[in-house]
Amino acid sequence: PLTEVHWLSCHFAGNALLQKLLHCAEVNENNDPIAKYCLKKLTDPQYRIALTVLDDILGELSELCQTFQRSCLTTIEAYRYAKAKIAKFCSQCLGEKVHWKQQMTSFANTVNTRVVLHSITELCEHLGCQFPENELQEWAAFDTETLFPAKFNYGTENVTKLVGKYQAVLNLPTDGSITECICKQYIDYKFIIVEKMKAGAIRTFANMVTYMLKEEQFTDLTQFVDICGTFQASSADCECGFRLMNQIKAKSRNRLGVNHMDQLIRIKYYLAANGDVNLDKIYHHWTIDKYRREK
Known part of the structure; x- marks a missing residue:
């Protein structure tokens, strides 16, 4: 759609260059001088591999951008999608064997691809800095997918860390009583949410947040659920x-x-x-x- 051009334009540009390469090859048969000039550069194997890899990478990043545009996408879900994309890049291009496309195999064996692989390495490092490891480790306590099967001690340590981080922001008491109270509420929350998910009463993270905001027995814990549900990854x-x-x-x-x-x-x-x-x-x-x- 045209509304997506403004943030997918890089991928569109790379794809257009590839299409231009094929077009120039066809036009060159008629001895067109402009086509000859363009084809001289475009048929360079080094340039062609770089352009093809760039188009693939930009295509993957465009798909990730489209994923981030989903409505009600939680921060935890977006983080997982991004980490999965980084792992895919590393496995495909930075492992012991590079998995090129079939049409690139013949070119890759004859040219030096070190520069291309170096750019992919820098891309993965950049994405890794944007989505560092364990950045959302504490918030995983409220991830509905990780609650099965419900365990008594699961997530309690993460909730305790969250209480320490947001104690001043939420104006919580400084004594240890509030931490103990919130952990007790969290234990009840886990088992109730799991049973409701089994019964089909809660299916999504948004359903869980709505339920928690209505329950008075989780008054203190709800503040953290509200924070987790407020910062959406999607715009x-x-x-x-x-x-x-x-x-x-x-x-x-x-x-x-x-x-x-x-x-x-x-x-x-x-x-x-x-x-x-x-x-x-x-x-x-x-x-x-x-x-x-x-x-």
Whole structure:
């Protein structure tokens, strides 16, 4: 789709160069001078391998970007997708044997691919710095996929570390009682969530967060679940909000204020969630409670 061009343009450019290579080879049969000039560089095996590998790498990164655009994608899930992609690059190109594409095998045996492999190494190192090991180790305690089978001591140590990290931010008591209380709530949380997942009442991370926010018995633990569910890896929901804002604030409404914009967006979201708006009640409120300037 055209809406994806702005963040997939690198892959599109690499793919276009490959297509141009094939096109120049066809045009050269007619002795076209421009095609000859382009083909002289494009048919260089070193250049062709570099271009093909670049197209493959950019294609993989584009797929990763598309994955990151999924709605309600948790940070833990995004981290796993990224680590899986890094592991794939390392296994394919940086192992004892390089797994080239079939059409590149003949070229790879005749040219020096050290520069290409070095660039892939730097890419993996860069991605590794962006997604360091054990960065989300503590938050794995709230990953629903790791709760099976439910074990009594699983995740308690991670929750204790989270309490220490966010104690000042959440204004928690400094004595050890709050840590003990939250760990007790976490133990109950594990077994309840596992049983609800077995029964099909909870299927996704979002379902778990919704359930936790409604349960009073997990009041202290819910603060950490709320933090884990707040920082989404995807910007899809933000993009939907901006698109809705652009639909509301059109040229005919270019003087729409911030407060009115906020109210209209809330109404739109409420209606999209199958909410019912009582227009008579709204009109009654508008005629009675709305602030009026004195004439």
